[in-house]
Amino acid sequence: MKENNRISKTEDQRPKTRIGLGFREPFRADIFLNQDKIDFLEITTDHYLDAKPEKIEELKLLKEHFPLVPHSLELSLGSAEGIDEDYLEKIAEIVEFVKPEWFSDHLCFTRSGGVKIGHLAPVPYTDESLKVFVRNISKVKKRISAPFILENITYLMQFPSSQMRESVFISKLLDETDCGMLLDVTNLYINARNFGFDWRRFLDEIPLERVVQLHFVGLHKHKNLLIDAHADKTQNEIWDVFGEVVKRCDLKGAILERDENFPPFNEILEEIETARNIISNEFEGTAKPVGAALHG
């Protein structure tokens, strides 16, 4: 039988990075057959909102076997109209049930004029947007006491009205809200390639001590554009970013985020193992800043 609380067991030691998987229903049996290879799971909260009893049973089952971190999609933190109170309440209930070490959502807006727009939309990096995020995030933090971490998204356009770089915007936001960061290394690489900036400089400019968790997955090439389809095996260039981040900061966890084109599960496990190997190789004998958002 496996340990049920592997995250808290290591708290008195030097933080150890857990490697896990974004839970998707088709993985369920394989996940249980490979419990020792998966340290924790990220659940998409939206799959459990107003869910059928069998989904609630699934959540209970997962909770009893793995440490879980909830990841929501529709808080729409960049919406000037504010947070949808009903949605926040439902997320709060799930977070309270799961009792995670942290939970996350995206640096974007997904709702406009009360209507869901169906994707994660970027905001211009302005002082005005910053105020909107700060206001919305403080509402979330008021309702949910678990540490909140924010994820960088990909975008297909940059706003001419932006007053600062994404990295600067994120830094200011994390400082003002005292949130942690969920750094999606695939999203970072895709944006850097699509818009011709240096992802290393991005890393230089964000507060790495606030990075709590990573997302990684393969990128997808569509003509000259890179997109985050969550449908491909993690490529070497993504592993390079992953390795660099691991080298520079002390993480609590990294999640493989696969949503489409599911391969045989042993390929998923191979990717998890690769991430684990990179971390164990990078960690040896190096001192790094420790995630202030969770330890401070």
Add this chain to the structure above:
Amino acid sequence: MDILLDNPIASMYGPYFLIFYGFVIFFSVIALATAKNQVDKTDKLALPPVPQQVDPYEIAYLRGGINEVARSVVFSLMQKGFIEIKTSGTDSEIIRINNENFDSLTEIEKNALNWFHSNRKPVELFASYGLVETLERYGQMYQARLESQQMLTNDDLRSSFKPWKLTVYLIILGLCLYKLLAALVNGNFNVIFLIIFGFVGILIAGSVGKLPRLTKLGKQYLERLQLAFDSLKTKAANPLLNQSSPTSQTAFAGVDPMLLSVGIFGGAILAGTAYDSYNQAFKTANAQTATGGCGSACGSSCSSGSSCSSGDGGSSCGGGCGGCGGGCS
């Protein structure tokens, strides 16, 4: 002596007594059902976690007794290329294939393979000197282990329920015999309805007073496994994964997912897959053995996964299947 034959019950007008007796039977049976529910306190125990290394045969035993173990072993031998099932019309035959790769077999599978020294009909599995008898010692092992884990009804549970059962039998039978005696002594010979009431009452009490094979804990645990491994059913239905090769995605995890899904959900999940001949063969065997009252009637009808687990079916299927081979309570 007078009071024995001269009291309100003894002298009660026949039809009124039958109404009274009917109420007595009804409430006795309700009390018995409540006691049956109360006596099994295993739902208060902690539900064991889903193990990483699952023994498909043990789960098959939990689900349906030794008959289900035999079916699962046959599936595994077929999947590993040691036997094949030839079906023509409604007739099926299990044929031994020349395969020397015995290292791929577990102990139970090796024992089962020895039984297939000649061609066999599926129905023979459950007959005298059949595969089920050959595997009986594994059944005893699983029975003992699952009883000790309080997943299956054990002697302790049976003996704590016994006084309830005897009391209800005594009330139903005692009242019937007493009234019969009083009626005969008073010269009333129209007692046929009284006898029918008594007989039916005992039958109902007997049926309600039967402890299920699975305890509440066993039923919950089986449901938990069925939920955890539910996605294996999709894999079983995926033709790409159902080629004759036994290699599977998760074989490296030490458990073959196809065998595990047969163990957890029963052979019925193979309907329409590359292993449909297996499903057909046991359907026929079920039909042939149904009249004998033993063997495989649960094979494909009850074990079709969530339908069995979602309601009371889980335990009733399990009890019915195990009744012949696995020692039902």
